[in-house]
Amino acid sequence: GIQVEQSPPDLILQEGANSTLRCNFSDSVNNLQWFHQNPWGQLINLFYIPSGTKQNGRLSATTVATERYSLLYISSSQTTDSGVYFCAVRGSTLGRLYFGRGTQLTVWP
Amino acid sequence: DTGVSQDPRHKITKRGQNVTFRCDPISEHNRLYWYRQTLGQGPEFLTYFQNEAQLEKSRLLSDRFSAERPKGSFSTLEIQRTEQGDSAMYLCASRSPSYGYTFGSGTRLTVV
Numbered sequence: 001g002i003q004v005e006q007s008p009p010d011l012i013l014q015e016g017a018n019s020t021l022r023c024n025f026s027d028s029v030n031n032l033q034w035f036h037q038n039p040w041g042q043l044i045n046l047f048y049i050p051s052g053t054k055q056n057g058r059l060s061a062t063t064v065a066t067e068r069y070s071l072l073y074i075s076s077s078q079t080t081d082s083g084v085y086f087c088a089v090r091g092s093t094l095g096r097l098y099f100g101r102g103t104q105l106t107v108w109p
Numbered sequence: 110d111t112g113v114s115q116d117p118r119h120k121i122t123k124r125g126q127n128v129t130f131r132c133d134p135i136s137e138h139n140r141l142y143w144y145r146q147t148l149g150q151g152p153e154f155l156t157y158f159q160n161e162a163q164l165e166k167s168r169l170l171s172d173r174f175s176a177e178r179p180k181g182s183f184s185t186l187e188i189q190r191t192e193q194g195d196s197a198m199y200l201c202a203s204r205s206p207s208y209g210y211t212f213g214s215g216t217r218l219t220v221v
Contacts, residue, residue: 004151033209041198041215043152048209086151088210095140095165097202097210099151 002027002091006100013077013107021072021103023087031090032063034072037102038083046072046085077107113213115201121219122191129187130216132201138211140204141184143176145169146215147197158184191220 003026013019025032034046047054047061049070054061058077063070074081084104088097114133122128134141139160144152155174157165160181170176173191178184188195196219202212 031209035212041146041217043200043212045209045211048207088151095142095157095159095204096154096167097142097144097152099153101149101151 002029002089002098004087004089004098004100006085006087006103008103009101010104011106013105015078015107015109017077017107018073018075019077019105021074021085021087021105023070023072023089023100025068025070025087025089025098027068027091029065029068029089029091031097032065032070033088033097034061034070035086035088036081036083037086043086074105077105079107079109081105082107113201113203113211115199115213115216117216118214119217119219121221124193124220125190127187127189128191128218129185130199130201130218131183131185132213133183134201134203135205135211136182138203138205139181141178142202142204142210143184143186144200144202144212145197146200152200155186188218191218193220196220 005024035043051065060073084102088099141158143155146152158178173189198215200215202210
C-alpha cells in the first residue's frame, strides 16, 4: 500500500500564530484530501487537492504531486482549530484511502 | 441533512455478542466505504462497495465481520462474537468524483 507520513506529530500554538503541516506519500496518487477530526471523532473534509493550490478562508493547501508531498497552511490560528489533522491519499487503481497518523494541533488562547 | 449518517453513535456490548451498524451515504454517491479507527491512529480501510457490489475487502475484515449493501443504498456492518480488540470507532464514507470522500460521524464501539 501507499505510505503516508505526516509531520509534525504534535503542534502547540498560541492563538493568532501561523502553522504549516506536511504530508509525504510514497507513490503517485489520484486523490489527496486533508481532514480535521473534531473532538467528537467526525472527520471534516477541508480540501480535496490531488494537485495545485486551494484556499478556504484562513486555510490553504498545496499539493506537488510530482514530488509527492502536500502542505496545509493555517493562518491566524484559533482555539477552534484544535484537533487532529489527517492527510489521506488514494492510489491509481484501488478505491481505498490511505491515512497518515495525523498531526495533533493544540491552540491555546 | 444531505451528509453521511451512521447509527448508532455509540454502542457498548459484552464480549461474544453480535453487533450491527448502519450507514446511509449521500444519496447520489454510488461508492461507499467502511473504515476503523483506534486511539492514536489514522482510519484503516475495511471494505468498499460500488452500488451493491462489494469490490474490495481488507485483511482486517476477518470472518467475524460482514458488510452488505443490498440495494445499493444504505449499508450494514455486522461483527459477530465481538472481542475486546474490536473496540474502535467505525467510520463510513461515500465518495464523489468531484469532491472526494465525505465521512459520517462514526459509531464508537466499546466491548466490555
